[in-house]
Amino acid sequence: MGVVVAFEDKEAGKAGIEALVGLTRADMERVNAMILSRTGSDVTMIPEVANHLISSGGKRLRPMLTLATAALCDYAGEGHVKLAASVEFMHTATLLHDDVVDESDMRRGKLAARMVWGNEASVLVGDFLLGQAFKMMVEVGSLRALDILSTAASVIAEGEVMQLAAAKNTETSEDEYLAVIRGKTAELFAAACEVGPVIAAASKAHAAACRSYGLNLGIAFQLVDDALDYGGSAGQLGKNVGDDFREGKITLPVVLSFRRGDETERGFWRRVLQDGDVRDGDLEHAQSLMRRHGAIQDTVERARHYAKMAKDALGLFPASPMKQALDDAVDFCVSRAH
Amino acid sequence: MGVVVAFEDKEAGKAGIEALVGLTRADMERVNAMILSRTGSDVTMIPEVANHLISSGGKRLRPMLTLATAALCDYAGEGHVKLAASVEFMHTATLLHDDVVDESDMRRGKLAARMVWGNEASVLVGDFLLGQAFKMMVEVGSLRALDILSTAASVIAEGEVMQLAAAKNTETSEDEYLAVIRGKTAELFAAACEVGPVIAAASKAHAAACRSYGLNLGIAFQLVDDALDYGGSAGQLGKNVGDDFREGKITLPVVLSFRRGDETERGFWRRVLQDGDVRDGDLEHAQSLMRRHGAIQDTVERARHYAKMAKDALGLFPASPMKQALDDAVDFCVSRAH
Numbered sequence: 001m002g003v004v005v006a007f008e009d010k011e012a013g014k015a016g017i018e019a020l021v022g023l024t025r026a027d028m029e030r031v032n033a034m035i036l037s038r039t040g041s042d043v044t045m046i047p048e049v050a051n052h053l054i055s056s057g058g059k060r061l062r063p064m065l066t067l068a069t070a071a072l073c074d075y076a077g078e079g080h081v082k083l084a085a086s087v088e089f090m091h092t093a094t095l096l097h098d099d100v101v102d103e104s105d106m107r108r109g110k111l112a113a114r115m116v117w118g119n120e121a122s123v124l125v126g127d128f129l130l131g132q133a134f135k136m137m138v139e140v141g142s143l144r145a146l147d148i149l150s151t152a153a154s155v156i157a158e159g160e161v162m163q164l165a166a167a168k169n170t171e172t173s174e175d176e177y178l179a180v181i182r183g184k185t186a187e188l189f190a191a192a193c194e195v196g197p198v199i200a201a202a203s204k205a206h207a208a209a210c211r212s213y214g215l216n217l218g219i220a221f222q223l224v225d226d227a228l229d230y231g232g233s234a235g236q237l238g239k240n241v242g243d244d245f246r247e248g249k250i251t252l253p254v255v256l257s258f259r260r261g262d263e264t265e266r267g268f269w270r271r272v273l274q275d276g277d278v279r280d281g282d283l284e285h286a287q288s289l290m291r292r293h294g295a296i297q298d299t300v301e302r303a304r305h306y307a308k309m310a311k312d313a314l315g316l317f318p319a320s321p322m323k324q325a326l327d328d329a330v331d332f333c334v335s336r337a338h
Numbered sequence: 339m340g341v342v343v344a345f346e347d348k349e350a351g352k353a354g355i356e357a358l359v360g361l362t363r364a365d366m367e368r369v370n371a372m373i374l375s376r377t378g379s380d381v382t383m384i385p386e387v388a389n390h391l392i393s394s395g396g397k398r399l400r401p402m403l404t405l406a407t408a409a410l411c412d413y414a415g416e417g418h419v420k421l422a423a424s425v426e427f428m429h430t431a432t433l434l435h436d437d438v439v440d441e442s443d444m445r446r447g448k449l450a451a452r453m454v455w456g457n458e459a460s461v462l463v464g465d466f467l468l469g470q471a472f473k474m475m476v477e478v479g480s481l482r483a484l485d486i487l488s489t490a491a492s493v494i495a496e497g498e499v500m501q502l503a504a505a506k507n508t509e510t511s512e513d514e515y516l517a518v519i520r521g522k523t524a525e526l527f528a529a530a531c532e533v534g535p536v537i538a539a540a541s542k543a544h545a546a547a548c549r550s551y552g553l554n555l556g557i558a559f560q561l562v563d564d565a566l567d568y569g570g571s572a573g574q575l576g577k578n579v580g581d582d583f584r585e586g587k588i589t590l591p592v593v594l595s596f597r598r599g600d601e602t603e604r605g606f607w608r609r610v611l612q613d614g615d616v617r618d619g620d621l622e623h624a625q626s627l628m629r630r631h632g633a634i635q636d637t638v639e640r641a642r643h644y645a646k647m648a649k650d651a652l653g654l655f656p657a658s659p660m661k662q663a664l665d666d667a668v669d670f671c672v673s674r675a676h
Contacts, residue, residue: 142403171543171654174647175550210512260651272524298646308636309512315597316509 014181016332017059019325024067027081031063034085038132046179049113049125053092053285056108057154061221062192063088069210070196077175077197079140086149087192089133094156094188096126101164102247106240159183168248168276170258170269179256181222182215209316213326216310221301223334226251227296228336232285242283247275252302257286259272260293300337307334353671355397357663362405365419376470386461387451391430394446399667400530403555407548408534410652410660415627417478417537424487427471428478432494432524432526433628434464439502440585444578470490483533488591490529490658497521506586506614508607515593519560520553527556547654551664556649564589565634568625580621586611589634590640595624598631637673643665645672 021028039050063084070080098104100119102336106112114122130153134163147323163180166172175271197207230253244251250273256270268285271277290296307330317323359366401422408418436442437450438457444450452460468491474485501518502509525654531552535545567582568591582589588611596607606623609615628634645668655661 036367169543171541171546172544173550173651175553175651176546203509205507205511208509208511208514210509215513256650256653259650302643302646305640308640311599312594313511313513314596 001149011102016335019036019321020068023322023325024064024070027071027084028060028064028065030081031060031067031084031088034081034136035088038089038136039129041128045117045121046125046128048094049117049121050129052091052110052113052116053095054088055106056110058108060088061115062091062188065189065192065214065217065326065329066196067257068196068322069193069213069250070200072210072317072320072326073197073200073202073206075196075200077199079142079145081197082136082140082200083177083195084143084192086133086136087188087195089129089136089155090149090156091188092135093126093129094160094184096122096129098160101160102249104243104247106243140199142195142199144198148191148198149196152187153302155183155187159185159187166250168274169250170254170266170273172250172255174252175256177250177252178219181219185222186218189221190215193217198335202247206316209313213310216306216313217330217333220303220306220310220330223252223299223306224334227253227299227303229253230290231296231337242286244273245283245286246278248276252299253290254286256295256298257289260295263288265289300334303334303337307331354666354673357659358402358406358667361663362364362402365405365409365422366402368419369405369422369426372419372474373426374470376423376427376474377467379466380423383455383459384463387431387434387455387459388467390448390451390454391433391445392426396446397425398666399559400429400526402535403527403530403552403664403667406660406664407531407532407551408538410658410664411535411538411540411544411657413488413534414536415537417480417483418534419480420482421487421533421537422530424471424474425526425533427467427474428487428491429520431464431467431525432498432522434460434467436498438507439498440587442581443584444581474552477521478537480533480537482536486532489620490525493521493525497523497525504588508611509606510588510591510593510648515588515590516557516650519557523560524553526554527559528553530669531555544654545665547651549649551648554644554651555668555671558641558648558668561590561637561644562672562675563586564592565637565641567591568628569634569675580624583610583621583624584616586614590637591628592624594633594636595627595631598633599627603627605622614633638672641672641675645669 035054036051039047039054054335066084066087067080070083071230096113097109099107099114104112105115110123113125119126132145134150139150159180159182161175162183166176166180189216191209194207194211197210202210226244229241229251231241254269254273258266261269268282268289272279272282272286310330311327314326315325373392374389376383377392379385380455391520404419404422408421433445434451437445437452438460438553442450443453450460451463455463472484472488495518497518500514502521504514504518528549529552532549535548540548564582567579567589569579592607592611596604599607606620606627608615610620610624648668649663649665652664
């Protein structure tokens, strides 16, 4: 399989994620095959654009979570493979659209699709993938799963609009920021983890537990990502340190530094993030302000809170290798910060 | 003033809350006078029932927060007194209705109003106080403040219904529980803290910061309350240890203990909370299970997370005695847990 997952950060999270990868490997191969087959189209640009991004790696954490939570609820059918592929398509569509909105040049260490085929193609292939995602969901035939994933699609779009509205606003509050990442990141994690139990006809409480696991894991995951953007290595990120900074993105390390800083410091944040006037040495200065106010450390600390909630959510399930693997995946997400 | 605030827990939180009490004292005397005058009615049962609860103490933390956040935003008008009184009336109405729903016998160390005058009187006097609250808001004339407080009123009601639906369900997830306390407790704290800045014509960012402060303080406050119910002293609580337990209320210490426990333990929680079959020694057993799973400790730990968010929210404001007092009030709320 040309598109099988390669982890960029073998060293840091090895122990954490390997069990999940191992336990879902057989099903993930079917998901990957499904992904390849469903990007096929007579319009050759579609598979080209889609596969550019799809074949570039990425953890495929979301579809893996759909498979894992279905297995956790003893699912015995076939629907989980298509639902997992749908989840990955929804994610890929979001990335394609995001890069257009953010005017990003790079994605997963390669040129962003929009740099090769243009913005229009990125937007339209994103729409195509969303359409394919819905087709696969319909094929599975679970109205509840359809409801969950279509609701997620609209919540994600809402989160992106919210982020657009909050963009460059250095006065964004932590609650507003949390609402944005709940929408743009955590909702898909939540939906990915909820549809598995739902097609497995798990109890309401078990489905809610998996949803809660995904939601809180998603928040923790995004918080750590945001912290890494100011302190990680390019290898850990699949993008460059300081990308958020250069794009004027308001993430928690900025929210905390801005609120904890004095007027001179706020002037700095306004100049670079609000006015987009970024000069040499500004990233280093931003990092030193973050260190001064413990902003990175506290972002990771906040992530730990959601990580704990994610783990407690799964408490309802009896001990099993899959439960342990999901538990470890939480640690993996947070441990990337080290 | 017969109704001036008396703190039940002088020892524990003394240092934390006194600055806020001191800085709002003059305005709070006007709020207390307003409260007394607005419970007047020719229907003598109304002032009797209302004053039974109103004169029984309670911290009056919510109206104090309205006054404090108005002052933080340099408010110079008169509207804050009526808005603060409205907030306290909304709170009192909720308590009257809650006691009916929960069939509580005691409130703030006295017989609950419903035990003296009956359920009907408690419901109707609650409605009367809500009506008076809206009248006072209208008199202040700020449409935005009206919008905030009337939205809060409906969110609170929604939260209560949610709690009713979740009642006795031991499988309630932490996210569901958080949604309940956001509604029933934190929303009024948030509204109380937002209307001050709004009538002071503060910037959107400052109003959002105060709202965020209130919301997160409210969550932290309720979490600590829930922890104290299993581990505090009657003096700290104004109610008895174990009240939540006997009423079958699902709070975070239970959610965590249930999820972290084994099947025997879950059977215990189901028997006492779901089936309402409470026997001698059950409260002590519940407490020992909570100790075993670190449930009280982690509830307080979760509260600390929201407390930190509350403090960071106020970062936008320049240093001042009022800001410091609001900061200390957060510590007070969490320190009650010791």
